[in-house]
Amino acid sequence: xxxxxxxxxxxxxxxxxxxxxxxxxxxxxxxxxxxxxxxxxxxxxxxxxxxxxxxxxxxxxxxxxxxxxxxxxxxxxxxxxxxxxxxxxxxxxxxxxxxxxxxxxxxxxxxxxxxxxxxxxxxxxxxxxxxxxxxxxxxxxxxxxxxxxxxxxxxxxxxxxxxxxxxxxxxxxxxxxxxxxxxxxxxxxxxxxxxxxxxxxxxxxxxxxxxxxxxxxxxxxx
Amino acid sequence: xxxxxxxxxxxxxxxxxxxxxxxxxxxxxxxxxxxxxxxxxxxxxxxxxxxxxxxxxxxxxxxxxxxxxxxxxxxxxxxxxxxxxxxxxxxxxxxxxxxxxxxxxxxxxxxxxxxxxxxxxxxxxxxxxxxxxxxxxxxxxxxxxxxxxxxxxxxxxxxxxxxxxxxxxxxxxxxxxxxxxxxxxxxxxxxxxxxxxxxxxxx
Numbered sequence: 245x246x247x248x249x250x251x252x253x254x255x256x257x258x259x260x261x262x263x264x265x266x267x268x269x270x271x272x273x274x275x276x277x278x279x280x281x282x283x284x285x286x287x288x289x290x291x292x293x294x295x296x297x298x299x300x301x302x303x304x305x306x307x308x309x310x311x312x313x314x315x316x317x318x319x320x321x322x323x324x325x326x327x328x329x330x331x332x333x334x335x336x337x338x339x340x341x342x343x344x345x346x347x348x349x350x351x352x353x354x355x356x357x358x359x360x361x362x363x364x365x366x367x368x369x370x371x372x373x374x375x376x377x378x379x380x381x382x383x384x385x386x387x388x389x390x391x392x393x394x395x396x397x398x399x400x401x402x403x404x405x406x407x408x409x410x411x412x413x414x415x416x417x418x419x420x421x422x423x424x425x426x427x428x429x430x431x432x433x434x435x436x437x438x439x440x441x442x443x444x445x446x447x448x449x450x451x452x453x454x455x456x457x458x459x460x461x462x463x464x465x466x
Numbered sequence: 467x468x469x470x471x472x473x474x475x476x477x478x479x480x481x482x483x484x485x486x487x488x489x490x491x492x493x494x495x496x497x498x499x500x501x502x503x504x505x506x507x508x509x510x511x512x513x514x515x516x517x518x519x520x521x522x523x524x525x526x527x528x529x530x531x532x533x534x535x536x537x538x539x540x541x542x543x544x545x546x547x548x549x550x551x552x553x554x555x556x557x558x559x560x561x562x563x564x565x566x567x568x569x570x571x572x573x574x575x576x577x578x579x580x581x582x583x584x585x586x587x588x589x590x591x592x593x594x595x596x597x598x599x600x601x602x603x604x605x606x607x608x609x610x611x612x613x614x615x616x617x618x619x620x621x622x623x624x625x626x627x628x629x630x631x632x633x634x635x636x637x638x639x640x641x642x643x644x645x646x647x648x649x650x651x652x653x654x655x656x657x658x659x660x661x662x663x664x665x666x667x668x669x
Contacts, residue, residue, distance in 0.1 A: 275549035279542060286538055294534065295525040304528040308537055315541045320548065392524045395517065413489070414514070415521045420489075438489075439482040446481075446513065 259285060259331035267322055282319055289332055290315075292416055293339055299411045300343040301350075302396065310346055314339040329425070336416075336426045340408065347404075398448035405429075406441035413438050479503045484510045 253261070262284050269278035293314060297307035318325075318335050325334050399407055405427075412418045412426060413434075420438070424431040479487075479496055484507045487494050497504045529537075 275546075279545050279549065282545065283538070283542055286541055290534055290538060291526075291529070294529040294537070295522060298525040298528050299521060304533075307528070308533070312537060312541050312544065316544050316548070319545055388520075388523075391520055395520050396524070411521075414518055415525070435486070439485060442485055442514075443481065445517070449517075 255288070255332075256330045259288070260327045263322060263325055263327065263331055266319075267325075270322065279319075282322075285318075285331065285335075286315055289335060292332075293335070296336065296339060296411060296416055297343055299399070299415055300340070300408065301346060302400070306346055306350070310339065310342045314342050317342070330422075333422055333425050336412070336418075337428075340426065394449060398445050401448060402441055402444060406437045406444070409434055409437040410441040410445070479507070481506070481510065485514070488514055 262281055265281045266278050266285075269275070269281060290311065293311045294307060297310040297314075298304060301307045301310060314335065317338050321338075325331065399410070402410065408427065409423055409429075412423045413420070418426065420431050420434045423429075423434045423438075427434070429437075477496065478500065479494060483494070484503075487507070488511050497507055
């Protein structure tokens with residue numbers, strides 16, 4: 245008689261198990277155990293959270309803080325999490341709301357503060373550019389940096405909603421349904437925004453299209 | 467195939483349809499029969515893949531493994547602070563109700579400082595006394611010794627009266643010798659000091 249081997253748990257099921265455990269530990273006052281278990285969720289979703297926050301905020305330090313805040317919030321409010329919804333969807337919603345708040349705060353701040361440093365071309369320098377990255381050669385690095393910059397400038401020109409949907413769908417690989425749950429928008433609306441975003445990006449990144457500084461930089465130059 | 471594609475594009479696929487197919491991971495049948503659409507689909511999928519790779523690599527370059535590890539430890543530290551109850555800091559003033567350990571700790575500092583103050587005061591006192599002595603003390607030189615010999619002796623201090631009666635007697639004696647005759651009558655009327663004192667004693 246052979247034992248039927250159970251299929252491996254999906255990420256969603258794993259997350260649900262961990263969330264249930266954390267909630268139970270929290271309710272019993274076992275803070276250390278709750279934190280230890282929650283660290284698994286952090287480890288599993290940290291990278292994709294950093295990607296989303298980085299593409300949304302365009303600043304590594306800001307994105308770092310946004311991710312930290314989102315995880316702390318999700319730990320504190322884990323009692324409100326329902327297991328019928330994937331944890332990553334629930335968590336991403338918290339993260340996006342945090343990013344939106346940060347963007348609003350940044351816009352308020354930019355009205356009163358001096359413009360950020362720009363390079364010789366008048367393009368705003370991103371702190372992420374100063375971080376050491378792995379590239380085979382300096383030439384490749386320069387080319388890669390240029391392409392990234394072009395994409396970044398083009399993304400900055402998209403309306404906020406289109407940019408968010410494009411990031412979640414394209415960079416994070418979410419389905420229209422998942423994006424719909426994360427953003428609270430209708431599924432068909434999500435699809436329409438995604439197609440519009442791609443059309444706009446393709447025209448902006450076309451070989452003949454001129455690349456002007458991002459909206460943020462133009463604001464700074466005013 | 468979408469209705470719009472069938473009517474407006476004569477069966478060719480729109481860009482949205484190609485994008486949708488790429489996201490869904492499907493392969494529309496039209497692509498097998500239409501080279502033009504197959505080429506467009508290839509171009510669209512290449513663009514989408516490159517854009518995704520570019521975006522993801524940019525974010526990953528901004529968040530290397532070390533940064534993610536630091537971020538994770540920061541998150542866990544924040545959670546630990548949340549779980550830990552707030553710590554109350556006692557007011558620095560020592561109160562009788564304060565814990566013994568606190569009193570001992572604060573008292574230790576206080577004792578050390580008072581010791582220093584006492585030592586400094588004692589040293590100051592000793593130095594003051596020695597300094598005072600040194601400033602008044604003068605070594606006896608031969609010249610000063612000769613000057614001391616030549617100086618006239620100081621006048622004797624008047625003798626202190628042994629008692630009041632002797633003083634009264636002297637006063638009477640002095641006063642009792644009238645020098646002006648016209649005043650002798652008044653002098654006889656005025657009682658003598660010794661007599662007045664003797665009568666008061668008798669009373």
